[in-house]
Amino acid sequence: MSTPIAPVSAAGVSPLGALSFESTAPEAAGSASASAFATSLTGAVENLQQLQSTSNELAVQAVTGDLQDIHQAMIASARASVTLDLVVAVRDRSVAAFNDIMRMQA
Numbered sequence: 001m002s003t004p005i006a007p008v009s010a011a012g013v014s015p016l017g018a019l020s021f022e023s024t025a026p027e028a029a030g031s032a033s034a035s036a037f038a039t040s041l042t043g044a045v046e047n048l049q050q051l052q053s054t055s056n057e058l059a060v061q062a063v064t065g066d067l068q069d070i071h072q073a074m075i076a077s078a079r080a081s082v083t084l085d086l087v088v089a090v091r092d093r094s095v096a097a098f099n100d101i102m103r104m105q106a
Contacts, residue, residue, distance in 0.1 A: 044090075048083050055080040 058073035067073055 041090075044083075044087060048080070048087055051076070051080040051083050 055076040061067035
């Protein structure tokens, strides 16, 4: 027969705190969540620009023969491509949600 699985210890796990939207007033929660979304969206676009810049630099090094490890260029290119796909998907879903909201009747 199989041996039983040992119980897992919860040492070092802290309890959950209040969520950010639970501790603020309703008026402030809307603006706080909008600014948090804007901040995260700005951060994502800046991260995408940095990843694409790194990918371009490594691609130029690969073409000129200055790159020692082609894997670095391929990984940077894949990261930039996946991040761009994610940003495009978020944009498309945001536009679709906006269009759905505009079609709602009051």
